Amino acid sequence: MSAVPRLEHPGINLGPAHPDTRGKSGELLFGFWVFLMSDAIVFGLLFATYAVMLHARAGGPGPKQLYDIKSAFIETLALLSSSFTFGMASLALKYSKRTGALVGWLVATMCLGGLFLRLEVQDFLSMLHNGAGPGRSGYLSAFFALVPLHGIHVFSGIVWMLALIVQIRRFGIDRDVKLGLLRLGLFWHFLDIIWVVIFSFIYLGGLA
Amino acid sequence: MSILHIVFGRLSVETLPFWEMLHYPTRQNVVNGAIATTAAFMVLAGAAVTALLITRYRKWRVLWSEWLTSVDHKPIGIMYIVIAFVMLARALLEANIMRGQMAFSLGGGFLSADHFEQFFTTHGTIMIFFMAMPFLTGLINYVMPMQIGARDVAFPVMNSISLGLTAAGAALVMISLDIGKFSTGGWSGYPPYTEAAFNPGVGVDYWIWAVSLSSLGSMMTGINFAVTVYKKRSPGMRFMRLPLFTWTALCTSILMIFAMPPLTVATGLLALDRYLGFHFFTDHFGGNFMNYVNLFWLFGHPEVYILILPAFGVYSEVFSTFSGKTLYGYTSLVIATMAIACLSFTVWLHHFFTMGQNANINAVFGIATMLIGIPTGVKVYDWLWTMFRGRVRFTVPLVYALAFSMLFVIGGMTGIVLANPSVDFQVHNSQFLIAHFHNMLVPGTLFGLLAGYHMWFPKAFGFRLHERWGMFSALCFIVGFVLAFFPLYAAGLLGYPRRTLDYFDPVYQPYMIVALIGALVILAGLAGLLIQLLVSIRRREELAVPAGDPWDGRSLEWWTAAPPPEYNFSVLPVVTGRDPFTTAKEAGTAYRAPSRFEDIEMPKNSAMGMIVCVFGFLAAFGLVWYMWWLVVASTLAIVAAMVGRGFVRDTERIIPAHEVERCHLRWLATVSVTQPVTRGTEVKPANAGLAALESAE
Numbered sequence: 083m084s085a086v087p088r089l090e091h092p093g094i095n096l097g098p099a100h101p102d103t104r105g106k107s108g109e110l111l112f113g114f115w116v117f118l119m120s121d122a123i124v125f126g127l128l129f130a131t132y133a134v135m136l137h138a139r140a141g142g143p144g145p146k147q148l149y150d151i152k153s154a155f156i157e158t159l160a161l162l163s164s165s166f167t168f169g170m171a172s173l174a175l176k177y178s179k180r181t182g183a184l185v186g187w188l189v190a191t192m193c194l195g196g197l198f199l200r201l202e203v204q205d206f207l208s209m210l211h212n213g214a215g216p217g218r219s220g221y222l223s224a225f226f227a228l229v230p231l232h233g234i235h236v237f238s239g240i241v242w243m244l245a246l247i248v249q250i251r252r253f254g255i256d257r258d259v260k261l262g263l264l265r266l267g268l269f270w271h272f273l274d275i276i277w278v279v280i281f282s283f284i285y286l287g288g289l290a
Numbered sequence: 291m292s293i294l295h296i297v298f299g300r301l302s303v304e305t306l307p308f309w310e311m312l313h314y315p316t317r318q319n320v321v322n323g324a325i326a327t328t329a330a331f332m333v334l335a336g337a338a339v340t341a342l343l344i345t346r347y348r349k350w351r352v353l354w355s356e357w358l359t360s361v362d363h364k365p366i367g368i369m370y371i372v373i374a375f376v377m378l379a380r381a382l383l384e385a386n387i388m389r390g391q392m393a394f395s396l397g398g399g400f401l402s403a404d405h406f407e408q409f410f411t412t413h414g415t416i417m418i419f420f421m422a423m424p425f426l427t428g429l430i431n432y433v434m435p436m437q438i439g440a441r442d443v444a445f446p447v448m449n450s451i452s453l454g455l456t457a458a459g460a461a462l463v464m465i466s467l468d469i470g471k472f473s474t475g476g477w478s479g480y481p482p483y484t485e486a487a488f489n490p491g492v493g494v495d496y497w498i499w500a501v502s503l504s505s506l507g508s509m510m511t512g513i514n515f516a517v518t519v520y521k522k523r524s525p526g527m528r529f530m531r532l533p534l535f536t537w538t539a540l541c542t543s544i545l546m547i548f549a550m551p552p553l554t555v556a557t558g559l560l561a562l563d564r565y566l567g568f569h570f571f572t573d574h575f576g577g578n579f580m581n582y583v584n585l586f587w588l589f590g591h592p593e594v595y596i597l598i599l600p601a602f603g604v605y606s607e608v609f610s611t612f613s614g615k616t617l618y619g620y621t622s623l624v625i626a627t628m629a630i631a632c633l634s635f636t637v638w639l640h641h642f643f644t645m646g647q648n649a650n651i652n653a654v655f656g657i658a659t660m661l662i663g664i665p666t667g668v669k670v671y672d673w674l675w676t677m678f679r680g681r682v683r684f685t686v687p688l689v690y691a692l693a694f695s696m697l698f699v700i701g702g703m704t705g706i707v708l709a710n711p712s713v714d715f716q717v718h719n720s721q722f723l724i725a726h727f728h729n730m731l732v733p734g735t736l737f738g739l740l741a742g743y744h745m746w747f748p749k750a751f752g753f754r755l756h757e758r759w760g761m762f763s764a765l766c767f768i769v770g771f772v773l774a775f776f777p778l779y780a781a782g783l784l785g786y787p788r789r790t791l792d793y794f795d796p797v798y799q800p801y802m803i804v805a806l807i808g809a810l811v812i813l814a815g816l817a818g819l820l821i822q823l824l825v826s827i828r829r830r831e832e833l834a835v836p837a838g839d840p841w842d843g844r845s846l847e848w849w850t851a852a853p854p855p856e857y858n859f860s861v862l863p864v865v866t867g868r869d870p871f872t873t874a875k876e877a878g879t880a881y882r883a884p885s886r887f888e889d890i891e892m893p894k895n896s897a898m899g900m901i902v903c904v905f906g907f908l909a910a911f912g913l914v915w916y917m918w919w920l921v922v923a924s925t926l927a928i929v930a931a932m933v934g935r936g937f938v939r940d941t942e943r944i945i946p947a948h949e950v951e952r953c954h955l956r957w958l959a960t961v962s963v964t965q966p967v968t969r970g971t972e973v974k975p976a977n978a979g980l981a982a983l984e985s986a987e
Contacts, residue, residue: 109444113517116547120509123551127588131559131570131581138576140569216568220576223568227559245933258939 091115093268094172102257107264114265118272125276128228129283136288138220145288148214150205154285157201158277161236164194165274172267181255188243191270195240202233225284232280235273242266299916300492305470306330322405325387330468336376359895361446362856363431366453368750370428371743373460374421375819380464381416382816384409386809389774393806395792396799403791407474408493410789412463414477415497418593419504420460422731425739426600427456427511430539433746434515436847436854437533439524439863442893444517447935448510450899455507458907462500465911466493473497476789478586479560481571481579486564492914494564498557499910505553505589508596512546515539524846526865530624533845533868534610534617537624538603541631542596548635549592556585565913583645587638595634597731599627601738602669605691608741609673611841612688613680614969614984616869619672626665626672633662643711644718652711659709663702670695681969681984685841686760687741693768694733694741701729704779719789722782725775732771740767740819748840748979752852753833756826757973763818766811773808777801835979837964838957840972842981844869849880851957852979857890857945860954875983881961883954887947894943901931 089095091111096103171187178184206226209215216226246262253259303309307330311323344350357365388409391401401409435443443449466472473493475484479501484494519532519540532540560582562568569575571582610617617623639647639655673695682688704726708714717723748754778786781801786793826833838852846863847854849871861884867873874880905924912920966982967974 109517109521112521113444113513116513116516120513120547120551123548124555127552127555127585131555131585134581135570135576135578138569138578140575142575216562216566218575220569220578223559223562223570223577227562227568227570241929241933245936249936252937253939256939258936262936 094176094264096176096260096264099176100260103260103264106257107261110261111264111268114268118268121272122276125228125232125279128224128231129279132221132224132228132284135220135224139222140219142219142222143212143214144221145284148209148212149285149288150208151285151289153201153205154281157198157205158281160194160198160201161274161277164191164198165271167191167194168267168270172263175255175260175263181250184255185247185250188247192240192243195236195243199233199236199240202229206230229280229284232273232276235269235276239266239270239273242269296919297917299912299918301469301915301917305492307468318400318402321400322402325401326405326467333464333467355895358900359450359897361442361450361893361896361899363435363443363446363449364750364854364856366449367428367430367432369453370424370431370456373457374425374428374739377416377420377424377460377463379816381413381421382813384413384416386806386813388413389802389806389809391791393799393802395802396796397792397794399792401791404471404474406791407476407789408472411473411476411493411497412466415473415501416463417731418477418597419501420456420463422597422735422739423504423508424456424460426542426597426735427452427508429604429739429742429746430515430535430542430600432750433742433847434536434539435518435522436850436858437536437845438519438522438527439846439859439865440518440522441857441859441862441890442522443514444522445514446893447896447898449514450896451902452507452511452514454899454901454903455503455510455906458903458910459500459503459507461907462496462503462910462914466496466500470496470914478590479557480586481560481563481582482573482577484560484564485572487572495561495914498561498564499913502554502557502561503906503910505550505557508546509550509554512543512550515543516547519543524859524862524865528865530621531865531868531870534606534620534623534627535600535603535845537627538599538606541627542599545592545596545599545631545634549589549596551589552585553589553593556582556589559585580645583642584638587641588635590641591638592634594730595630597735598738599630601694601735601742602627604687604738604742604745605673605694606676607845608687608691608745609676611745611843612685612691613677613682614842615676615680616844616872617672618675618678619668620868622668623672626668629665630662633658633665637662640709640711640714643714649711656709656711656714660706663706666702670699683969683972685973686744686755686757686764689761689764689768690737690741690744693764694737697729697733697768697771701726701733704729717782719787720782721778721786721788724788725778725782728771728775728778732775733768737767740764745841746847748833748835749838749847749852749854751830752836753826753830754835754840754973754977756822756829756833759818759822759825763815763822766815766818770808770811770813770815773811774805775808777804777808832975835977836957837961837979839871839981840977840979842872842969842972844872846870849874851953851960855950855953857892857950860884860887860950875981881958883958887951887954889947890945890950891942892945894941896935896941898931898935902928905931 090104090108092115093111096107167187167190171184171191174183174187214222216223243266246259246266249259249262307326308323311319311327344353357369360366388406391399391406394400431443431449435441463472470492473479473484473496475489475494475497479494479497482488519536559568559570563570563572569577571577571579606617606623636658637655639651640659643652708717708723708726744755744760778801781798784797786798835852838850839848849863850859863870871880905927909921909924912918912924961980964978964980965976966980967977968982968984971977
């Protein structure tokens with residue numbers, strides 16, 4: 083057992099090769115997990131609201147008329163791949179000394195996140211164009227509170243990533259950048275999980 | 291659209307509180323306008339006098355560098371409590387005006403319906419979100435890190451941001467007195483009444499954004515405190531050695547983490563309805579206001595325990611300290627606290643037994659509600675046994691605690707009555723309910739917080755509060771409470787509904803007159819607190835307790851100077867059991883100099899809290915008045931500040947070991963020249979903060 087270093091927090095630990103984060107990462111990462119729990123409650127309540135309002139359509143269109151499974155599927159692929167590329171970025175952070183690999187994977191993640199947002203906004207616009215905006219029915223209100231909120235989270239994740247890349251250029255991969263990337267990683271994978279639920283519960287469930 | 295409209299949104303001179311009175315001078319308009327204008331003037335005068343005093347004594351720089359930008363948990367805790375007291379004064383004055391109305395509203399009264407509704411809405415909103423919440427957050431902030439032997443909370447800058455958000459929310463409620471009106475929808479803001487269709491004005495928007503700012507701040511506070519307790523305990527401070535106040539702080543934080551999001555969701559969805567035409571809670575297009583009611587009470591019921599648990603923690607410390615005994619039934623108290631925290635998520639539906647679910651569901655929630663009485667009863671017995679054969683001293687905190695233990699049981703009994711759905715159908719929305727929840731929250735939460743204020747004030751400022759004025763104030767609060775709320779039980783059973791402007795049955799009037807007298811007595815209690823503070827400041831030399839342990843304290847926070855150094859403890863204490871300070875005092879090792887001192891790393895000041903406070907306030911103000919440019923600009927400013935903060939690398943400073951040593955030796959020198967006092971003389975001037983050893987027989 084002694085060969086395995088004690089984990090300071092759940093998730094990827096940077097381990098003994100990164101002594102500068104020791105002692106700091108435990109509190110920060112645990113705190114961020116707790117924040118994610120709180121955020122998960124927000125999403126959970128919006129899912130519940132959606133489930134309750136699914137049939138409150140006021141004579142308006144329902145999932146079968148509105149959802150484009152092809153687009154949602156491509157969005158899913160984009161976001162799942164972005165979680166993979168972020169995973170590669172985390173490994174680069176842990177094992178590689180080169181800044182280039184890390185930044186490269188982060189840029190790839192941002193591009194995939196951007197692609198996801200681009201497609202999602204297109205979906206929303208076409209719904210609005212077809213007169214299926216949030217003001218049409220309780221069901222659409224619930225849809226437009228839940229799914230775009232996830233999108234806003236993805237957008238803030240991208241802003242955060244951009245800020246960290248600029249920090250890497252400015253300071254190199256120092257302690258604060260490492261701690262930021264660890265937390266951003268949790269955030270990004272969390273959003274992926276939320277999206278998996280959105281895709282299965284809202285899109286697949288709605289079209290089934 | 292004119293340029294004026296773009297800049298000021300829907301803000302105009304007609305929103306000033308005296309506009310209606312001057313243009314339509316009916317008798318009622320003049321009375322209500324005069325009250326509103328006086329209140330508006332008081333807000334401005336209060337701000338102006340504060341600013342003048344700060345200028346007069348040249349304290350702006352000190353205010354900025356040692357308070358507003360400080361990330362030390364101690365000044366932050368004190369600032370929270372200052373907010374709480376200011377807001378308490380306003381909400382108590384409002385309560386008195388409402389009581390005045392109710393005493394003389396047989397067939398009329400002097401308030402207009404709209405004005406009366408604003409009164410009970412602001413009174414409730416303030417007492418919950420801007421009095422009780424800041425007060426308990428302030429107490430936990432000040433005391434909890436020291437009780438676990440930490441130098442600060444886990445996230446000091448976030449702590450300052452939480453304070454900024456709470457302050458911004460409180461400022462929004464205050465500014466609504468001067469510009470526009472506040473909500474008339476009650477503290478719970480039920481739609482569809484609060485929807486734009488029925489309430490197109492700014493009132494509900496003020497309520498939404500004030501509450502949203504404060505709930506965001508409380509969610510962050512919860513995260514901060516929970517991580518602090520989990521991660522920052524000093525060596526040897528195991529969970530079952532935590533002081534009970536820290537246990538209740540932990541449970542309250544967990545409740546905040548899970549219960550604030552439902553409120554944020556509820557107010558957020560209501561805002562979407564009002565601003566963007568969504569249909570969550572409207573009457574048409576599939577909206578369903580019951581969703582709001584469920585969301586709100588998913589927050590609202592745990593909130594009740596967020597408010598009461600820290601007070602339970604204070605009482606535990608008070609009973610133990612002022613009986614000179616270790617807490618009786620520590621383990622059962624911990625289990626009871628956790629049990630209450632868990633059960634608090636299972637009873638939200640009892641807030642709306644009458645709103646349409648079937649009898650079986652009501653029965654389940656009724657039984658769950660009654661279950662909470664069990665752990666609470668366990669606590670009361672533990673506290674009584676703590677006093678048994680102790681060295682009990684009737685100081686101000688203990689008087690509050692004794693009053694609590696009797697009044698709270700009465701309030702709990704009426705809660706059991708209300709938990710029965712079939713009884714609830716008879717008395718819901720009546721004054722009986724008002725009496726019940728004030729019976730829980732005044733002797734429970736408010737007395738507890740005031741007891742904590744009296745107990746820990748000497749630790750924070752280095753001098754005790756004047757005992758006689760404190761006793762006067764405590765007796766006013768206790769007697770006033772009984773007079774103000776016990777008659778409401780009777781009035782409620784006689785059928786007097788809550789939130790009602792006037793009545794036509796003279797049978798209610800005697801009860802309402804007694805209640806008014808009670809409210810005035812409570813107001814005298816508040817005045818007593820203010821006088822006590824002024825008297826204590828003036829006599830601070832004679833009340834000084836520099837050695838830091840005025841009450842023969844038992845937990846770590848007393849084991850340092852009063853006021854404590856920024857880093858709390860020169861060397862982190864090593865804990866070997868419960869009541870570690872008492873153990874050290876009995877072993878005679880409490881005041882020994884440690885063999886070596888080390889450099890201490892502390893966080894640097896940060897303006898983040900103030901930036902979020904100012905721009906959070908401006909963004910909310912812009913949202914209320916449709917000044918969209920202000921909303922966009924303020925939001926961008928906050929985002930820019932957050933991104934910019936990520937680029938700050940120089941966030942810590944070192945306090946050198948020799949400086950720590952100098953401070954520590956100075957404290958020990960003070961202790962060595964201080965005369966120890968016995969418990970019999972602890973409220974006399976002789977008490978300079980060093981306790982004589984005496985056993986509890």
